[in-house]
Amino acid sequence: MPKNKSLVTLIQEHLSTNSHEVPVFHAVAIKLQQVLKKPNFSMEEVSQLIAADQGLTSQVLRLANSAFYTGLKKVTNIREAIVRLGAQEVANIAMMATQGDLYHSPNETVNRTMQVLWRHALGCAIGSKWLAGKTGYANLAQEAFLAGLLHDIGKLFLLKVVEELSRGGKLTIAVTPPLIAEVLQSMHVEQGYALMQRWNMPDIYCEVVRDHHLTEIKSGNMLLPLIRLADQACNKLGIGMCPNPTLVLFATIEAQLLGAKEITLAELEITIEDAMQTLQKIGGGAA
Numbered sequence: 001m002p003k004n005k006s007l008v009t010l011i012q013e014h015l016s017t018n019s020h021e022v023p024v025f026h027a028v029a030i031k032l033q034q035v036l037k038k039p040n041f042s043m044e045e046v047s048q049l050i051a052a053d054q055g056l057t058s059q060v061l062r063l064a065n066s067a068f069y070t071g072l073k074k075v076t077n078i079r080e081a082i083v084r085l086g087a088q089e090v091a092n093i094a095m096m097a098t099q100g101d102l103y104h105s106p107n108e109t110v111n112r113t114m115q116v117l118w119r120h121a122l123g124c125a126i127g128s129k130w131l132a133g134k135t136g137y138a139n140l141a142q143e144a145f146l147a148g149l150l151h152d153i154g155k156l157f158l159l160k161v162v163e164e165l166s167r168g169g170k171l172t173i174a175v176t177p178p179l180i181a182e183v184l185q186s187m188h189v190e191q192g193y194a195l196m197q198r199w200n201m202p203d204i205y206c207e208v209v210r211d212h213h214l215t216e217i218k219s220g221n222m223l224l225p226l227i228r229l230a231d232q233a234c235n236k237l238g239i240g241m242c243p244n245p246t247l248v249l250f251a252t253i254e255a256q257l258l259g260a261k262e263i264t265l266a267e268l269e270i271t272i273e274d275a276m277q278t279l280q281k282i283g284g285g286a287a
Helices: 009-019 027-036 043-051 055-063 078-085 087-102 108-134 138-148 154-166 177-198 201-210 223-235 253-257 264-282
Strands: none
Touching: 009 055, 009 138, 009 154, 009 177, 027 154, 027 253, 043 055, 043 078, 055 078, 055 087, 078 087, 078 108, 078 201, 087 138, 108 177, 108 223, 108 253, 108 264, 138 201, 138 223, 154 177, 201 223, 223 253, 253 264
8 A cells, every 4th residue: 555645545445445334323323313203203112212222221211310301300211211301302312322432442542532522522412402492493402402413423434434444454654633633624524414314314414414614504404503603612612623712602603693692602601511511420421
């Protein structure tokens, strides 16, 4: 293998010759989202999907009974959790629990980046859901959580590919944090969008993955400004790969589109920080 091949070229060649799926989703978590797309899904169908995986059942119940969902009486089984929280909320909890398990790598450099990305994904999910409820889009709160969690899924996908290349001895260049950052920035939107389509995720989520870095917001999908504003709030707080502490959230186009007041944006930052600390304590945040 010529030494002058860039990491981008190596990744592209690997993807063109490997048809297998790089693991970035838990099968049950994805199946849950696909089931919820059906207008006539049943609570029993959702319950059975989760209950069939004992490990997932335990994770979902632990999170459902955590301080993150304060004020709720303790639930002892998945059916109770669905009744109390709703099917979409439980499916989101399942996605959150299983995604967190995937952001780990034996490659130290890749693993550090994954941990940063996981905290950012979680912060965006929490912030997007909270924003939806505070800016007149409470009907999109559950979708905002999932969209925030998955908006940068292309970055996880690419890191998994780098991990495979390293494990297979196909890397002859040093994989440094700056190089990884450059590759993720240039490739994650295209790869993330293709990944979401392959997994038959709803269009509203695919659009967020595809368009969350566009200069303008042309789509009528209001998840976009919610996720983009939460993304920027995380960056302002230093949660993610692109810290920007001087960012003025109130001056962003997303804040204007959502009609978010300065006090709301200050509360958003506090909400994200508090929720991240709570989830970290119960094992829902980065390791």
